Amino acid sequence: GQNIDQPTEMTATEGAIVQINCTYQTSGFNGLFWYQQHAGEAPTFLSYNVLDGLEEKGRFSSFLSRSKGYSYLLLKELQMKDSASYLCVIMDSNYQLIWGAGTKLIIKP
């Protein structure tokens, strides 16, 4: 079957670093996305990994290990506006997106 696991909720402090983990089991793999979604809004693209390793983009980095079925999103220098849900999404062998349930990140001052 297809399964994506990520924590339901995480809390972090403004200015700190937080890592959101995602493990997956899917039929085929054509890449992993991380999306950010603020309440009541559509998701916005953060990152795409298809090869193993770390992709860095400003304050956000995403890591992928295909052999372990594992990814993480690393957020540095947290800001209050980073409070949102973070969705781990797999593109399967048919190029369809399979969505994780999302991790609600709460940033405290």
Next chain:
Amino acid sequence: GAVVSQHPSWVICKSGTSVKIECRSLDFQATTMFWYRQFPKQSLMLMATSNEGSKATYEQGVEKDKFLINHASLTLSTLTVTSAHPEDSSFYICSARERTDYEQYFGPGTRLTVT
């Protein structure tokens, strides 16, 4: 970057009526468009995938006669919720993909409330 618009952004309708939601790709040709539904505190659920000029492919459990999807051009897809009921109240989001691009570009979403 690529922009996708949706109209309306929110709509309230009475039970039994039909509602049409438009999804447009503004600066690219969307060969494939996707329609998602999201209930509160839940992840996005794919309803259907439509390729320009062909019939939409619906996910299991989605009634094709209730959720009519038309993708008549490379820049426009419409979702019509027919005979809407209160349980159809949800956040409907479309996304679009160019032929050569892996990324899906999301519209801002349409919040539907059926009274």
